[in-house]
Amino acid sequence: MVARVAGVFDEKLTEAIANSKILVVGAGGIGCEILKNLVLTGFPQIEIIDLDTIDVSNLNRQFLFHKEHVGKSKAQVAKDSALSFNPTVNIIAHHDSVISNDYGVSYFKQFNIVMNALDNRVARNHVNRMCLAANVPLIETGTAGYAGQVELIKKGLTQCYECQPKAPQKSFPGCTIRNTPSEPIHCIVWAKHLFNQLFGEEDPDQDVSPDTADPEAAGDAGASALSSEGTAAGNIERKSTRAWASDTNYDPEKLFSKLFGDDIRYLLSMENLWKKRRPPTPLTWDNLPGKDNAPTQHSGLPDQRVWTVHECAQVFAASCKALQTDLKSRPDGDHLVWDKDEKSAMDFVTACANIRAHIFNIQLKSRFEIKSMAGNIIPAIATANAIVAGLAVIRAQALLKGEIETCTSVYLRPKVNHRGQLFVPEKTLTAPNPKCYVCAPKPEVGLACNIKQLTLKDLNTAFKEGLNMQAPDATVEGKGLVVLSSEPGETDHNNEKTLEEIGLNDGCALLVDDFLQNYEVRVRLQQEDDEKSWRLVTDTDTPMPAPKEDKTANGSNGAKEPKPGPSRSKEDSDSDMEIIDEDDDGEPAPKPPKRRRTEISDEVVELC
Numbered sequence: 001m002v003a004r005v006a007g008v009f010d011e012k013l014t015e016a017i018a019n020s021k022i023l024v025v026g027a028g029g030i031g032c033e034i035l036k037n038l039v040l041t042g043f044p045q046i047e048i049i050d051l052d053t054i055d056v057s058n059l060n061r062q063f064l065f066h067k068e069h070v071g072k073s074k075a076q077v078a079k080d081s082a083l084s085f086n087p088t089v090n091i092i093a094h095h096d097s098v099i100s101n102d103y104g105v106s107y108f109k110q111f112n113i114v115m116n117a118l119d120n121r122v123a124r125n126h127v128n129r130m131c132l133a134a135n136v137p138l139i140e141t142g143t144a145g146y147a148g149q150v151e152l153i154k155k156g157l158t159q160c161y162e163c164q165p166k167a168p169q170k171s172f173p174g175c176t177i178r179n180t181p182s183e184p185i186h187c188i189v190w191a192k193h194l195f196n197q198l199f200g201e202e203d204p205d206q207d208v209s210p211d212t213a214d215p216e217a218a219g220d221a222g223a224s225a226l227s228s229e230g231t232a233a234g235n236i237e238r239k240s241t242r243a244w245a246s247d248t249n250y251d252p253e254k255l256f257s258k259l260f261g262d263d264i265r266y267l268l269s270m271e272n273l274w275k276k277r278r279p280p281t282p283l284t285w286d287n288l289p290g291k292d293n294a295p296t297q298h299s300g301l302p303d304q305r306v307w308t309v310h311e312c313a314q315v316f317a318a319s320c321k322a323l324q325t326d327l328k329s330r331p332d333g334d335h336l337v338w339d340k341d342e343k344s345a346m347d348f349v350t351a352c353a354n355i356r357a358h359i360f361n362i363q364l365k366s367r368f369e370i371k372s373m374a375g376n377i378i379p380a381i382a383t384a385n386a387i388v389a390g391l392a393v394i395r396a397q398a399l400l401k402g403e404i405e406t407c408t409s410v411y412l413r414p415k416v417n418h419r420g421q422l423f424v425p426e427k428t429l430t431a432p433n434p435k436c437y438v439c440a441p442k443p444e445v446g447l448a449c450n451i452k453q454l455t456l457k458d459l460n461t462a463f464k465e466g467l468n469m470q471a472p473d474a475t476v477e478g479k480g481l482v483v484l485s486s487e488p489g490e491t492d493h494n495n496e497k498t499l500e501e502i503g504l505n506d507g508c509a510l511l512v513d514d515f516l517q518n519y520e521v522r523v524r525l526q527q528e529d530d531e532k533s534w535r536l537v538t539d540t541d542t543p544m545p546a547p548k549e550d551k552t553a554n555g556s557n558g559a560k561e562p563k564p565g566p567s568r569s570k571e572d573s574d575s576d577m578e579i580i581d582e583d584d585d586g587e588p589a590p591k592p593p594k595r596r597r598t599e600i601s602d603e604v605v606e607l608c
């Protein structure tokens with residue numbers, strides 16, 4: 001079945017393929033396609049890594065997996081299925097995270113090419129650094145809906161994955177979410193926060209109650225409410241939503257009355273908010289719109305029908321109970337994690353988002369639409385994955401033939417451009433950014449913070465979340481003094497001390513390295529009295545806000561800034577992919593917001 005037929009490829013390529021060893025990172029939508037292509041093209045030695053197991057939702061596009069494989073290791077099943085096309089290939093499967101210590105620089109060095117088929121920035125950043133350290137070419141791939149891209153990353157020759165600052169996640173001011181939603185997404189974000197408040201990991205930044213600190217509510221508006229219930233922070237002092245819900249035994253009717261009745265009436269008391277807006281309408285459990293209506297006829301799938309408010313309330317009640325039971329079945333202190341593929345979790349968010357949307361006169365959405373927005377999902381398109389995987393393997397072949405200069409980035413456009421192109425290749429390789437704090441010969445970055453307030457623990461977070469390090473160690477440049485150690489216990493006693501207290505000051509340079517990533521960067525501290533947290537400052541770009549969270553699959557993740565010039569890619573929303581600009585306008589990316597905002601989701605739209 002293998003296409004290793006004499007005469008298909010020239011002798012040089014046939015030989016290069018026969019002697020090659022390839023690492024595929026990720027066995028999802030693109031990874032499965034890449035593996036299939038490699039095997040059918042006669043690549044003899046392949047390793048594949050994936051940390052995940054197969055989910056039912058993967059089966060519509062990850063064709064190496066079938067129903068009977070659900071729950072099994074993606075890497076292992078991908079290997080077994082691919083071997084059925086060509087049993088002579090030597091495939092090694094790792095059911096593991098590529099970020100594990102087991103895959104160090106020497107591991108990466110054994111491959112001729114690494115091919116990324118990931119869905120999150122953290123892992124992409126990590127593989128980028130490993131390939132730079134090992135000096136192995138990396139073919140980076142991604143899709144978002146009908147768009148996609150394939151990009152070569154080669155130390156010293158091309159841009160690395162981190163050469164350009166990443167666009168921030170789409171975010172909204174907290175007061176829009178809590179007080180004045182105007183779009184369905186605002187209600188969906190609120191509903192996800194509510195899920196966390198009631199059943200998930202409680203996060204004070206995800207408060208769902210009215211925000212009396214909203215600058216717009218200032219003045220006389222809501223004065224009575226503020227004086228009677230406000231705190232110094234401006235928020236209403238109440239029992240935590242979780243504690244209150246628990247006291248009511250998660251009684252759906254009581255929860256409903258508070259969230260969709262009392263809280264809305266409270267918002268109405270903040271009159272300033274409604275001077276130029278249509279005010280919300282509180283709901284009562286016994287008198288819900290749609291109660292007496294027969295469900296509307298709908299020809300599509302059940303998930304595509306928009307529920308009435310009454311139906312939403314029924315689903316709200318049922319999902320509250322189911323989630324409460326789930327929570328109760330867990331050890332004390334444990335919490336649920338929101339997952340779009342968990343029925344009750346998704347039902348809860350759909351119902352709450354729609355009830356709130358009705359209250360604020362916002363269009364209601366189907367469960368299907370809300371799932372896509374709440375999961376920050378751009379639907380994965382099997383054909384886009386297949387095209388990108390095909391292009392990636394073509395690039396791999398060119399690399400093996402020594403034609404590296406032809407391996408320019410290629411963009412798959414969602415529709416043909418005015419030149420009639422669906423695939424838009426770059427004309428030349430894009431040179432590295434000499435100021436890149438990852439791949440520059442002497443990487444350097446600024447860290448703006450208030451040295452009098454930032455603690456050593458915060459600094460560690462800045463290195464991990466801002467610089468994407470796994471296990472940072474830091475010394476003071478020139479003095480060799482260890483400030484932060486990745487060895488447990490070595491510097492932990494200083495965790496709560498401020499940088500000033502441990503002797504660091506404005507302009508001080510730290511050498512920060514991550515042994516695991518073989519990566520070292522010089523970090524200059526910049527005193528900023530007003531900085532509440534920290535942010536990275538590079539020589540070439542606007543300051544990057546501290547990411548709040550950069551998570552998992554499809555999530556928080558790593559889109560790149562659009563590059564100048566026509567037909568360049570544009571950052572996607574919640575995940576992490578570079579998306580082709582629809583109209584070739586090469587517009588500059590929006591500046592990252594300065595104020596603290598609410599992330600759309602913990603799952604940034606990543607190129608998958």
Ligand SMILES: Nc1ncnc2c1ncn2[C@@H]1O[C@H](COP(=O)(O)OP(=O)(O)OP(=O)(O)O)[C@@H](O)[C@H]1O
Nearest residue numbers: 026027028029050051052097098118119123554608
């Ligand atoms: N650190 C990592 N190490 C190894 N594999 C990873 C790592 N991070 C992500 N992956 C894998 O990368 C793959 C990306 O594939 P894809 O984008 O199709 O996502 P998916 O999880 O299969 O689908 P979906 O997110 O739509 O449910 C996933 O199989 C995921 O498990």
Ligand SMILES: [Zn+2]
Nearest residue numbers: 160163436439
């Ligand atoms: Zn770089």
